[in-house]
Amino acid sequence: MTDRKTTGAGFWATVVMLVGLVAYPLSFGPACWLTERNPMTLNRVAPRFYSPIGWLCWQSGQARKVFNWYATLRGPDYVLLVPVDSSGSAVVGMSRR
Numbered sequence: 610m611t612d613r614k615t616t617g618a619g620f621w622a623t624v625v626m627l628v629g630l631v632a633y634p635l636s637f638g639p640a641c642w643l644t645e646r647n648p649m650t651l652n653r654v655a656p657r658f659y660s661p662i663g664w665l666c667w668q669s670g671q672a673r674k675v676f677n678w679y680a681t682l683r684g685p686d687y688v689l690l691v692p693v694d695s696s697g698s699a700v701v702g703m704s705r706r
Contacts, residue, residue, distance in 0.1 A: 634676075637662055641680040641689055654700070655680070655691040663691035667701045677703040 637659055644653045655663070666673040680689050680703055690700040 634662065637676065638679040638682060641691075642683045644689075646687065652688045652690050655689060657692050657695060657697050660692040660695050660697070663693045663701050666691060666703070667693045667699075673701070673703070 637655075640659065641653065641655050644655060646653055662676055666676050676691075680691075681687070687704065689703040691703060693699040693701055
């Protein structure tokens with residue numbers, strides 16, 4: 610008989626973490642494209658779930674350029690407001706203009 614090694618919890622935890630680190634930023638663009646415009650301002654507001662990305666864009670000009678490009682890749686010109694903190698009280702603006 611041969612011993613067969615089974616994959617442990619550590620392996621699967623690593624897989625879940627890596628998938629999350631890739632899937633989270635990749636889901637930002639489609640989430641922004643699917644947000645509806647606020648009828649009062651015609652701006653789009655990203656979900657608070659993406660406040661870590663908003664905070665990163667607020668801190669880093671290079672990250673802001675990359676996420677700005679990705680968030681406004683589809684659709685007509687619009688302003689996208691991304692929360693910077695979990696309360697949504699502060700936002701960073703992005704646009705195609």
